[in-house]
Amino acid sequence: MSVGRRILRGVRSLLDLALPAVCGGCGTPLPPPSGGALCRECRDVLRDVPARVSPRVDPGVPVWALGRYRGVHRGVVVAAKEHGRRDLAAPLGAALARALLDLYGWGELDPSAPVCLVPAPTRAAAARRRGGDPVTAAAVAAVGGDRVCRALRTSFAARDSVGLSPAARRANLERWVRVDRRALRSRAPGSVVLVDDVLTTGATAAVSVRRLAAAGVGVAAILVVAAV
Template sequence: MPGTTQDDGPPGLLRTGGRALADLVLPRVCAGCAGPGAVLCPACRSRLTRPRLAEPRRHPPGFPPTVAAGAYAGPVRPAVVAFKEHGVAELAAPLGAALALAVAAVLGGLPPSPGPVLLVPMPSAPAAVRRRGRDHVQELAAHAVAELRAGGLPAGSVPLLGRTGRTRDSAGLDAAARRANLTGRFRRLPARLPPGCRLVLVDDVATSGATLTEAARALTAGAGSPDAGEPVVAAVVAATVRRGPRSAPARAPATFTVRR
């Protein structure tokens, strides 16, 4: 698939082989709580079965309705980091299943569509792909698609977004700086989409909301496409928990109103 980066060179093969060898030699512990047993124990998995609306602390204008499978806190955070930054490939299955749950939940807030559901992975920066040896969001999307199909939902994945220029590392940036760093950094790629399809942006985590907001803006810029005029929604494995008082009454998990 265009845009997919795989461990297809010697460095990637060495990384993959090294991880497999480590799994054989070292005792397996949960990536979330560090308890012995599965790569993600049942208790930590259960934290990713609680769909909720992602609510950034400073809600950026244009932030798409986004559902997270769980909170980016407690043992969920080290599990996501282990998959994303430390190459714990076995976590792709449980985290992908969590992403599929979030996709199903966000679709529940939309009217039925006759076409398939197409997941649009957030494109990783080229430098990050080279450092990690893979595109972790595409891996999550592939597992989520498999889960959705197993549940009887027609689904696929399409690399519909590309990056333009360079961005700074977002670590340490506040919400305003993240938005400025990402402005104009995504573009919609040409693709033939089936009529009536539903596009869902997918990513591993939502924090400030800046990335998904800018991606949604780029996605809706393709006037005349089969999905033109359709609401943009998103799904993530986990989202940061909003702190402090709310300005409006809390809604039930995974419910929202789409205004056309």
């Protein structure tokens, strides 16, 4: 990191301290000392039971969402992803952990296999710019670093999919998602759950499931914060 950048980051941390804390879900100012990233209402909404969703592109495994991509769920995803609210990893992780317990309780996950969370692939450069991938941070907060397997990577070969035809988008995605076999080997798989922040068409999830299957890893379920 350059000196200029380091200074900027320092100034930003000071500003973060000086500015009143606001809820990462609804933007309501939190009374000091805030002691959290979300107001009580947003935390409760986020901790609701997950709902089964049916994306346009069927990934072939059950897909669960903490909520729809609006209101609190949208607010939290945008704040974590676009505004670098790293403090949201803890409440997001708690919500994911709670949802996983529900899935185990409902018999959706094999109770004899410990969970292994695989964060959805993300553009490395974009994640770096935002100060780390919020999905991975939430997954680690949910189950601990040793139950998170960063097996899905992205290739720089693919271009941004905005404005592409559906067929070109699919081909682009196929090139984009790849499996890091070394990361896979270093983990006992267990019940593999793919996690992501937003599910739109399900196309990325479907490619990810296929890629992992080709590498010998069966995905038991997909869990996302918000489904469009």
